[in-house]
Amino acid sequence: MSAILYGANVSPFVRKVRAYLALKGIDYTLEPVNPFDPPAGYRDISPLGKIPAWRDDDVTLADSSVILLYLERRHPAPPLYPRGDAAWAQALWLEEYIDSGFMPKAGGGVFFPLVLGPMMQQPVTDEVRAKVDQVIADDLQPMWAYLESQLGDGEFFVGDALSIADLAVASAHVNLWHAGVDVDAATYPRLAAFLARQFAGATFQPLIDEEAGTWSRRDNA
Ligand SMILES: N[C@@H](CCC(=O)N[C@@H](CS)C(=O)NCC(=O)O)C(=O)O
Structure with a gap:
């Protein structure tokens, strides 16, 4: 059977796996799952x-990280985890930094x-925007x-x-x-340039294009 990836395309963890699958050329079907309204029995597959x-x-x-470590053993080429022990650990660390540190804030x-708020009748009031700006200043910067x-x-x-670290950050x-x-290119030029390269590249651009119509708020941000 074709493998199934359960999730929503806008999830950063789902997107990380999809980017990996695209780079490896692994065939799969994306089965939509809203984690806040999951189908009956979903916890049999995803206990959390x-x-x-x-x-x-x-x-x-x-778990995206577990899924990818599993897939890497089955599909080692092209490698998306560094070969050296220290580099391998550093890539895992950066993935963890993003997944457990950065994403809860972002x-x-x-x-x-x-x-999501405006889609659920929770408008971006001045108070909401001020809280967001505080998170950006205190946590994301x-x-x-x-x-x-x-x-x-x-x-x-x-x-x-390219490694799992790059996929997680992007x-x-x-x-x-x-x-x-x-990301402010004047303050973080290397990171901004990295993101621009990744977003315009063959792996992320199609994913962003697929999501943009539904999820992008760039026009009224
Ligand atoms: N460590 C997990 C994190 C997954 C995660 O937090 N996914 C979010 C959606 S982006 C979710 O399912 N949230 C629902 C919930 O926490 O109940 C992974 O890497 O897969």
Whole structure:
């Protein structure tokens, strides 16, 4: 059977997996799941009720990082995890930094109030916007500074090849792009250039195009 990825295309964790699948040329079907209104039995596949989840002939799995580590063992080419031990660990660390540190702030603090809220009759009032700006100033700015420092002068976050770290960083920032929040190129030139390259590239551009009509708030941000 064709493998199934359960989730919503706007989830940064689902998008990270989709970017990986595209790079590997792995065939799959995206089965829409809203984690806040999941289909009956979804917890049999994803015990925490979160997206993404994955099913193929051999396994059902939850958690984007677990799914990708599993897929990397089955589809090692082209490698999307660095070979060296230290580089491998650094890539995993950056993925974790994004998934557990950055996304809770960028998602709950920015994407939800600016994009999902208005879709659920929760307008972006001055008070809401002020809270978002506070999250950007207090939480995202230091994380952007950290990411800028980790990027160095290279094209990629770890070593000289694309890795899971790059997919995680780029995917997370697509949600901010939908919200109309950009990384300031004057303050974080390497990060801004990295994101511009990734967003315009063959992996992320089709995903962004697919999502933009539904999720992008750039016109009224
Ligand atoms: N560590 C998980 C995080 C997944 C996650 O938090 N997904 C969100 C959607 S972006 C979700 O399902 N939220 C619903 C919930 O927390 O109940 C992963 O990497 O897959």
